[in-house]
Amino acid sequence: MSQVNQTGKLTADEIALYDRQIRLWGLAAQANMRSAKVLLINIGSIGTEISKNIVLSGIGNLCVLDNHIVREEDLGCQFFLEKKDVGKLKVDVCSPKIKDLNPRVNLTVDSDSLANKDELFFKQFDLIVATELRKDQITELNRISRKLNISLYVTGSNGLFSYIFVDLIEFVSEEEKLKTGRTTLTGEISSNRTIIEVDTRVDDDDPKKIFETIKTRNSYKPFDDMLQTATLEGKLTKRQVKRVNSIVPLTISYLTKIPSSVEELHKNTLSTCDKLGIQSSTLKDEYIQQFYKQANVEFAPVAAIIGGAVAQDVINILGKRQSPLNNFIVFDGITLEMPIYEL
């Protein structure tokens, strides 16, 4: 059972194991996932969730890069870790647990520092998921991922709040949906997305059902560009602008510069509001306080939600189905709001 079959068709065992998801995305997508090579940087609370989800789903090759040691506080948010593991290297503890989730995965771990890794290392992968990094690390990683044309997901926790940044450089997605009265037209649909082709297909079983196959080109920006040029002006209606969640400017402000006090966070976030084109009155005081207090705090339920969303998108782009996330998502664990902005 545990033999890793890297090429050709899925075996009958694999089809039985992945039955419930093949019914969703088909055999071809499942086979694509098996040949994918994914790098996960840092296995914290979100990293743990992502590794669980993609390994269960049948990703063929996963490498985990993390040089952290297990701390006592990690036990409260990472289910691979046990009390006896405190003081050990995280990757050493997690490796057998990940492997046990799905023995078919070809898993490698690396406890080297991210800073020591060169292009040759990153070149091995189709896709990188990076968690809990600082701005300078993200910028450098993104420079390399762009140069090597590798898809990049970046995500991190701030207690009840979290974010996802996506840079797939350029990605053409294909989606199928039931045709409604209105025919889908080609052309730009938003600042980062353009429909380039629309085909129709009649359902095999029911000739009355007609599907549209829509090809969409998604364009992306590097992380640094996004931070510098992010604006919501012209992208939202007046009503929407008034309702922008405080977590949006707070997250961007925090990613741009880590403040040394709550006052500094407040001040920086006010100028972020300006740049984004949203009114500073939308900024709620209790959110500023809590964001500062909870910055970088890992929390299991939020990790499950964000880890689920990132893993789902990774699976979607490997299986080439559904349009990918584009390009900045925040989550507010209080109202459960999770808007997607093209910044």
Next chain:
Amino acid sequence: MSRDSNITKIIGEENLKKLRATKCLLIGAGGIGSELLKDLILMEFGEIHLVDLDTIDLSNLNRQFLFRQRDIKQPKSTTAVKAVQGFNNSKLVPYEGNIMDTSQFPLHWFGEFDIIFNALDNLAARRYVNKMSQFLSIPLLESGTSGFDGYMQPIIPNETECFDCTKKETPKTFPVCTIRSTPSQPIHCIVWAKNFLFAQLFAADVAVNNDSENKDWGTTDEDEIKRIKQETNELQELQDIILSGDTTLIPNIIEKIFIHDIEKLLRIENLWKTRTRPTPLNSSQITTDLIDRNLDLSALWPIQDQIQKFSSITSKLMKRMKEEDNHIEFDKDDEDTLEFVSTAANIRSQIFNIPLKSVFDIKQIAGNIIPAIATTNAIIAGLSSLVSLRVLSLLDFAKITKPTDLNMVFTAKASNISQNRYLSNPTLAKPNCNCPVCSKVVRGVMNIQSDMFKHLKLKDLIITLSEKYNFDTEELSILDTTGQRLLSDFDFDSLDEKTLEEIKVLPGSVILVTDETEDNNGMGLKPLELYIESRKIDSRKTSDIELPDIKIPFVKMTTAEEEHNESSTQETPVLQTNEVITLDMDDNDKDIKKRKLSDESSEATQNKKSKQEEDDIEIIEEDDIIELD
């Protein structure tokens, strides 16, 4: 720093103490249940009681991350509890059993919990737990997923919408004639093969269609009805062949159902005026080759392979009949039964010019399989555990002023509803004033001393009830809502002299008591629903029956007709009659949350306004099923 330092930063020390003293009930240890168990443990819930009746299957392992190959066939609840020991810090209590079993889980047992998390996979259990939460006023976090789609809904009894406040989708049915005479889609042939052919040949002690006169035939054509009836009788002969065990007669079966029956159909000219005529098999296609070969289950087999496989699998099933007491039930995981149904359906499809399907695809339709993935379950479970902090008032900086401030969630991006929201998060609605579960009745618990069920008569109960609540005995009706039976009313009193035990009003029963008196304005007392619990013998108590102290409100009474309409839409028992052929929903229910799409471009996602809009547009079509894992 310690294990709890992160959660302390979020909820504070005082609230962490409260969380550690919180006792929660988690129902279901499947896809959402495994995820919830992990989340609740890491959040430091004090006690988690986990209930599941199921055992682990290979197809669970793509998402139920606590289970491994080595655990297959083991019970889910106890296996899950063992699997989390490494990171667990809570008191965990597993139960193997059906949550609807009133002897294992009586109402007072539910009463021990501060909050209930539903992680169920069927409508009946969801409804039942919803009702228990209403009886006890315990907050319930309801959730479900189907493929990429998922939802999570907090239910605060008496304050917000309950599970039954919105309509749930009922099983899909087909008229008899579509299935038996004029199929036009693969599903028609699959239903024929499974619910008609297979059931008649191998599970034959199920009564043969008794042809009641008011049956929904889907046609008024006398010839056709006559033909269907005759065909049913002739099936008896086929059944005899199956029971004889004589496999050399298999070609006769094929000849009968795929040639003769089709030829008879062709003679009913009326059927083919607007339809393509079917083409019966050619007798030269019938084979005597009964060797069972391994074929690729996800491929489409040519018709000749279908016929050969049908023959060999029929032979296999005939042999099994002898060993299995002449009775085999269709089971999607029993490959012989699945291949029989698949090949029979495909041969019929070929005859009616309908596209064939692979065994893999037919398994999904015949077995009511609902796709399920790890990611959606993780997201929904994360949301459910997260919102529990606000439900339990443990987020001081985000206190709710009223329960309708809480949010429910639907997947938006993954469900193709929106490109600019990953989740849609409307605030909760107030209870639907027409909801038969939460709004149209008053609820309470009645305690009866355990030794009295065999002595107390229904009449005694009626008198006690009338004295306590000032009911008019003459106008009182009592209904057993568990079995949907009338126990007593103004012109039915023959059970009044029977004991509670005799009429099966027992611990765990739920009765509905209605005083049908109406004043001139059509006002009357709201019906009273009572859950019956058994009380230990206690000499200090003077009465055998203890009734709850409830003030029953005076309300506008519904007429019998309205009542009837309601029960036909709200209650959806799977059809018991033979009127229509129903795809059974025993495995996974097709329960849909009908929700709307808030207008994307105009950003109406927020609260009240969008709530309104949400009530107008249904986003999920009948084929898209929100499921439940």
